[in-house]
Amino acid sequence: MNGEKYLSSNKLVHLKDGIFLNLTLLRILTLNENLIETIEVAVFTDVPRLISLTFEHNQFDELDNGVLKPLQKLEHIYFDRFELCINALHVKDCYPKGDGISSQEHLLDNPVLRASVWIMAAIGCTGNMIVLLGRLLAPNNNVVHSLYLRNLAMSDLLMGVYLFAIAVADQHYRGVYLLYDGAWRKSFMCNLCGFLCTLSCESSVLILTLVTWDRFVSVTQPLARKQPSPRTAALTLVVLWTLAVAVALAPFSKGYFGNQFYGSNGVCLPLHIHHPYDKGWQYSAVMFMVVNALALIFICYAYLRMIHEIRASGVACRSTRQSQERDKVAQRFGIIVLTDCMCWVPIIVVKLVALAGCSVPKDLYAWLAIFILPINSALNPVLYTLTTTVFKKQVRKIINSCIHKNRRPDPQHSASDSGFSLSFGVFPKGGSTRRILTYRVGLRKSGNEDRKSDILLQGTQSSLTTSKNSWKRPPTAV
Numbered sequence: 059m060n061g062e063k064y065l066s067s068n069k070l071v072h073l074k075d076g077i078f079l080n081l082t083l084l085r086i087l088t089l090n091e092n093l094i095e096t097i098e099v100a101v102f103t104d105v106p107r108l109i110s111l112t113f114e115h116n117q118f119d120e121l122d123n124g125v126l127k128p129l130q131k132l133e134h135i136y137f138d139r140f141e142l143c144i145n146a147l148h149v150k151d152c153y154p155k156g157d158g159i160s161s162q163e164h165l166l167d168n169p170v171l172r173a174s175v176w177i178m179a180a181i182g183c184t185g186n187m188i189v190l191l192g193r194l195l196a197p198n199n200n201v202v203h204s205l206y207l208r209n210l211a212m213s214d215l216l217m218g219v220y221l222f223a224i225a226v227a228d229q230h231y232r233g234v235y236l237l238y239d240g241a242w243r244k245s246f247m248c249n250l251c252g253f254l255c256t257l258s259c260e261s262s263v264l265i266l267t268l269v270t271w272d273r274f275v276s277v278t279q280p281l282a283r284k285q286p287s288p289r290t291a292a293l294t295l296v297v298l299w300t301l302a303v304a305v306a307l308a309p310f311s312k313g314y315f316g317n318q319f320y321g322s323n324g325v326c327l328p329l330h331i332h333h334p335y336d337k338g339w340q341y342s343a344v345m346f347m348v349v350n351a352l353a354l355i356f357i358c359y360a361y362l363r364m365i366h367e368i369r370a371s372g373v374a375c376r377s378t379r380q381s382q383e384r385d386k387v388a389q390r391f392g393i394i395v396l397t398d399c400m401c402w403v404p405i406i407v408v409k410l411v412a413l414a415g416c417s418v419p420k421d422l423y424a425w426l427a428i429f430i431l432p433i434n435s436a437l438n439p440v441l442y443t444l445t446t447t448v449f450k451k452q453v454r455k456i457i458n459s460c461i462h463k464n465r466r467p468d469p470q471h472s473a474s475d476s477g478f479s480l481s482f483g484v485f486p487k488g489g490s491t492r493r494i495l496t497y498r499v500g501l502r503k504s505g506n507e508d509r510k511s512d513i514l515l516q517g518t519q520s521s522l523t524t525s526k527n528s529w530k531r532p533p534t535a536v
Contacts, residue, residue: 062086071117073097078104090114090136099124112136121145141239157332158420159427160324162236165228168421171428175225178432182218185439186211192449195456202291203272207442209295210265213302214435216258221432223251224325235324243321252320253306255327255431260345261302262434263353266398268298269442274360277367305345314338323423327431329405331423334412347409350402357398361391394441401433 063084070092078084084105094116102108108129114136126132126146133150137143140162143152152162161167166175189211193204227247231238242248286294309319309328316337320326330342365388405426412418443449 062088064088065092067091070094071096073101075100076104077101081105082107084108086110088112089116092116094118097121097125100128101125103128105129106131108132110134113142114138141236141243144236144240156420157323158422159424160235160239163233165224165231165235165242165324166424166428168424171424172225172228175221175228175428178428178436179218179221179225182214182221182432182435184218185436185444186215186218189439189443190215192443192453201288202286203269205288205291205295206265206269206272209299210262210269210438210442213258213261213265214438216254217262217432217435220251220254220258221428223247223254227251239324243318243324243326245321248326249310249320252309252326252328256309256320256345257302257306258435259431260305260349261299262438263350264298264302265295266434266438267353267356268294270357270360274364277364308341309338315341325424325427327427329409329423329426331408331412331418331426332420334409339413343409343413347406351406354398354402354406358395361395365391390441390445397433397437397441401430404430 061083063081063086066088070089071094073089073094073096075098078087078101081104085107087105087108087110090112091114094113095118097118099122102125106128109131111129111132111134115138119139121142123145126135126149130148132146132148134153135143135146135149135151136153138154140152140154140156140160143149143162146152155161156167159166164172166172190208193208193211227242231242235242309315314337319328319338319341322328322330322333322336328338328342329346330336330339368388368391408418408422408426
């Protein structure tokens, strides 16, 4: 009877010293499903024979290092968060072993995720750097639209930087993550990663909405719409970036957001899936649910409307080539809608499920952070720039100019050795056609002097008769 004690669902809030007095034979203690917020240091000094302790589903996030020291015979302990196991290093089995993202050994526990974070970071950074450099080196006629897409690339580039930072941190803490988990999640670098991720997400959503609006008005009202000036477009972008920066900086203020809004998990992502009602959960819900949902609804409506307009205008199109071009544009718009849904719908749904109190697989959080969230950052450069006809033409133009610039003339065919030009022309004169054949021959002599002679051979074709008004016809090339 004295060996086990089950105190589940007793609404305990504070565990004070002496609460287990005269229970020296106690071996199993269950304290789950309570409201425990604080535990005094000497609370377990009266139960030194304890071998199993359960703390699941309580309110405390931190534990003093000295609380579990009297329990030297403890073999099993159960927490809500694996990071609390740092206080039970002498315990044989401490649960949980991880949170789906991180484990007691690694920041990114899944080997596939450890490799994928490098790949996604490389794709995001490389693609968006190409867009930025390409649009700077190859000016576009549509200055305003190009300005929008450069800012979109900059926004998506921040996501690639965030993923690289997480990949480096995972490599640094490989095998010993539990020892540094608390320090990492409270560090400036983790908060910076959370800031970059939030800034990238919010600015990307806002700029994508702006790009969609620009295209929507251009397609649906091509004549009535007045193109905004570059100055107006730049001011609009400044406002959007300011708003995104303000949203990302807000969690650095304490109080409502607590001390670990960005550091709620190892990847510093404030989605709050595992613990949906942590401090600042309303802010997280508005950022990742409300804003994304409203933007997604507008973008889907706008592109579907544009696809309808393009299809409708293509019905009366007689040219097969024009019809094919319209179909390509419609397909591109459809892919844009699909990728936006792939990125935002899973996040919105999972967030709703978590807030509803339903169980969410722990490893799903990691896949959302590494794969789903960066989808737009990786694909936006491809959809909006790299696969467009204008960009490909500009790239070919730059490559060709570089090739011709670096190409050296062949000395065997240079003009100094022998120059040869042949031109035919048909010029009307009177009632006959005169064909002019011009040779230009350059002969190289000894020394550095060249002697060039031009020989003009003119011959008149016979048996060619034309009408009296043949001189009025424009010249034609032979």
